[in-house]
Amino acid sequence: MxxxxxxxxxxxxxxxxxxxxxxxxxxxxxxxxxxxxxxxxxxxxxxxxxxxxxxxxxxxxxxPTLRTWYLYLEKLVSPKGRMIPLKKMLLDQGSFAPMFIPCFLACVGILQHHTWPEFKEKVKADYVAVLTANYMLW
Structure with missing residues (x-):
């Protein structure tokens, strides 16, 4: 099966x-x-x-966002050389994740019908905790 x-x-x-x-x-x-x-x-x-x-x-x-990012990351990091996974992880977690999280929180807020001030408060309250939890997985 x-x-x-x-x-x-x-x-x-x-x-x-x-x-x-x-x-x-x-x-x-x-x-x-x-x-x-x-x-x-x-x-x-x-x-x-x-x-x-x-x-x-x-x-x-x-x-769609992650698929596009990871395809781009494949082109961005040369397949030759050492420490390719480390380079990809550093680019992903150092540049992409900090930008992706507020966008994700915005999507959640939009679907919960939050106002712009509510969204800004949510990001202020949750951003560091979400980013920290993300890094703890790595």
């Missing part, structure tokens, strides 16, 4: 790489939010609207 799923996914990636990666991002973000709601926040029921927002952000912003 697992082999069939992996084969099916690999075939999709070969035929439609962009669509597959973008849709995968949406599904992973939706799934991640459901797991967060149930296991971390211990909610008795899933907030479907919130989970759907994460799917929309994944498909509409995160997936």
């Amino acid at each position: 697992a082999y069939r799923v992996v084969s099916w996914y690999a075939k999709l990636m070969q035929g439609h790489p962009a669509k597959t990666q973008i849709l995968t991002t949406g599904v992973l973000m939706l799934s991640g939010d459901v797991v967060c709601q149930k296991l971390i926040e211990k909610k008795p029921t899933v907030d479907v609207e919130r989970a759907a927002r994460f799917f929309v952000i994944g498909v509409g912003f995160v997936g």
Whole structure:
């Protein structure tokens, strides 16, 4: 069964790489939010609207943006030389992540119907914590 799923996914990636990666991002973000709601926040029921927002952000912003960035990063960093993964990680986390996070927070705010002043407050309150959590993963 697992082999069939992996084969099916690999075939999709070969035929439609962009669509597959973008849709995968949406599904992973939706799934991640459901797991967060149930296991971390211990909610008795899933907030479907919130989970759907994460799917929309994944498909509409995160997936296309990350796909474009990583394709660009492949061209930006020479495949020759030493420490290629380190160079890519430093560029990604040092330049891209600090700009990406406010954009992500803006998408969340837009889908939650926040006003501009509410968005600015949210970024002031959450930016450092989100960026720090991002760096802790690395």
